[in-house]
Amino acid sequence: MNLQQIIDNLNLTLLTEPRDFTSIKPEGGYTSDLLSCVMAGAKSNYLWITLQAHLNIVAVAALLEVPAIIITENARPDAATIAKANEQGITLLSTPSPTYEIDGKLWEMGIHTQE
Amino acid sequence: MSPTSRLPVRTPTQQETHGRRDRSITDQDANAINRVEELSYDLKVHEVMTANMQIATPDMPLSAVLEILRINHISGVPVVKDNQLTGILSLEDIVRAMQKNELSAPVSQYMTSKLITVASYDPIVGAMQKFSDSRLGRLPVVDEDHRLVGMITKGDITRGILVALQKDYKEEEVRRYRASHLFEDIVSDRTTLVLRYNIKAHDFTHGGNASSHIKRALLRLGADPQTARRCGIAVYEAEINLIIHTTNGGILKLEVESHRITMSTTDDGPGIPDINQVLQAGYSTATEQVREMGFGAGMGLVNIKRCVDKMDIESTVGKGTKLVMRIYVPTENFNGRKDEKPNEPPTDHRQS
Numbered sequence: 001m002n003l004q005q006i007i008d009n010l011n012l013t014l015l016t017e018p019r020d021f022t023s024i025k026p027e028g029g030y031t032s033d034l035l036s037c038v039m040a041g042a043k044s045n046y047l048w049i050t051l052q053a054h055l056n057i058v059a060v061a062a063l064l065e066v067p068a069i070i071i072t073e074n075a076r077p078d079a080a081t082i083a084k085a086n087e088q089g090i091t092l093l094s095t096p097s098p099t100y101e102i103d104g105k106l107w108e109m110g111i112h113t114q115e
Numbered sequence: 116m117s118p119t120s121r122l123p124v125r126t127p128t129q130q131e132t133h134g135r136r137d138r139s140i141t142d143q144d145a146n147a148i149n150r151v152e153e154l155s156y157d158l159k160v161h162e163v164m165t166a167n168m169q170i171a172t173p174d175m176p177l178s179a180v181l182e183i184l185r186i187n188h189i190s191g192v193p194v195v196k197d198n199q200l201t202g203i204l205s206l207e208d209i210v211r212a213m214q215k216n217e218l219s220a221p222v223s224q225y226m227t228s229k230l231i232t233v234a235s236y237d238p239i240v241g242a243m244q245k246f247s248d249s250r251l252g253r254l255p256v257v258d259e260d261h262r263l264v265g266m267i268t269k270g271d272i273t274r275g276i277l278v279a280l281q282k283d284y285k286e287e288e289v290r291r292y293r294a295s296h297l298f299e300d301i302v303s304d305r306t307t308l309v310l311r312y313n314i315k316a317h318d319f320t321h322g323g324n325a326s327s328h329i330k331r332a333l334l335r336l337g338a339d340p341q342t343a344r345r346c347g348i349a350v351y352e353a354e355i356n357l358i359i360h361t362t363n364g365g366i367l368k369l370e371v372e373s374h375r376i377t378m379s380t381t382d383d384g385p386g387i388p389d390i391n392q393v394l395q396a397g398y399s400t401a402t403e404q405v406r407e408m409g410f411g412a413g414m415g416l417v418n419i420k421r422c423v424d425k426m427d428i429e430s431t432v433g434k435g436t437k438l439v440m441r442i443y444v445p446t447e448n449f450n451g452r453k454d455e456k457p458n459e460p461p462t463d464h465r466q467s
């Protein structure tokens with residue numbers, strides 16, 4: 001399952017620059033709005049699902065090599081956050097759905113966590 | 116190849132100073148500009164154009180031009196007379212002539228003489244603009260005296276950008292190669308590379324910048340990805356602690372030696388009353404406002420401990436706190452060779 005299919009299936013809105021999402025194949029996901037928990041729990045090439053939309057999510061994703069962040073419940077990052085994400089190569093995706101629904105759908109699509 | 120060689124410095128022409136470069140660019144604008152956009156202003160038309168092009172003269176018969184197009188697999192040629200560009204002839208023009216069975220007619224009869232040209236010293240963004248406005252596939256390139264010096268296609272622009280990006284990539288490789296030999300090339304009884312970062316209190320906007328610089332520096336120096344990641348996480352938590360909790364900010368320091376990496380933060384207050392308490396997972400003194408941003412989970416020091424081999428924290432209320440974190444690295448890390456098999460990530464001690 002690549003990121004392009006995930007974007008299509010979940011009808012996610014792309015907030016950052018388009019890139020070749022078919023080459024990004026997430027190996028799992030992590031959900032939390034607490035940055036330190038994400039630091040501890042998200043592995044590289046995971047998707048991160050969160051309500052947080054401020055600038056610091058980009059730094060966290062970049063350090064962890066998380067390719068994309070799905071921002072739920074229509075929380076919108078500001079222009080500086082989007083610019084920073086483009087600079088760091090992090091994709092920001094937005095959805096009106098709550099986190100629980102997105103997690104459930106991702107799991108159904110076969111995006112499970114790695115053990 | 117010299118990795119630092121740049122394009123020759125030249126005084127900008129009148130035309131260029133009227134372009135985007137003349138406008139003052141804010142930090143935010145600058146952040147939003149990606150490398151390809153930057154290149155579309157940096158690269159000039161003459162750097163990507165085709166200079167050795169086929170040309171036609173106005174009195175040539177169209178059948179001869181058709182032969183030139185066929186042999187060279189091109190779809191149009193500039194028409195030149197006395198060194199001056201006078202028109203352009205494309206396959207479409209020839210098709211028009213064929214419909215009237217006039218392939219023996221001279222080029223001048225069917226060529227387009229209303230010309231859209233680009234100047235050779237224009238940035239390629241100018242050519243891109245003309246391509247999108249005119250929907251033409253190729254444009255003649257002229258010098259200051261309107262002499263034809265080349266042809267440019269969209270393909271030339273794409274190729275030029277790709278070559279420039281490839282050069283960027285190579286430069287990064289060379290930088291990385293050089294840095295990774297630092298500890299081999301500089302001989303001393305003990306070599307230490309020290310990087311210092313000043314962290315401002317409550318500056319969430321720049322939170323994580325120092326950490327990402329540190330992670331990149333470590334990778335360039337030859338650290339294996341897993342070690343760089345562990346350092347990145349530890350130093351991020353320490354950096355954020357300085358931003359959230361200190362009165363006047365503090366200093367983040369990275370010391371790289373061939374056998375270990377030491378990261379430390381020092382600040383001048385307020386100090387921690389009970390260190391055992393802050394080491395407990397979930398304990399936090401962060402304000403509600405900071406917690407809303409997702410900080411203050413009470414996991415910072417716990418995360419650091421998990422990522423580093425040794426962590427020491429000393430604090431005096433009213434004087435300040437010193438946090439020292441240390442990671443021992445396999446010897447092959449900093450002598451130019453890459454570690455083929457990265458260490459397993461440390462296990463998560465949160466539950467224990």
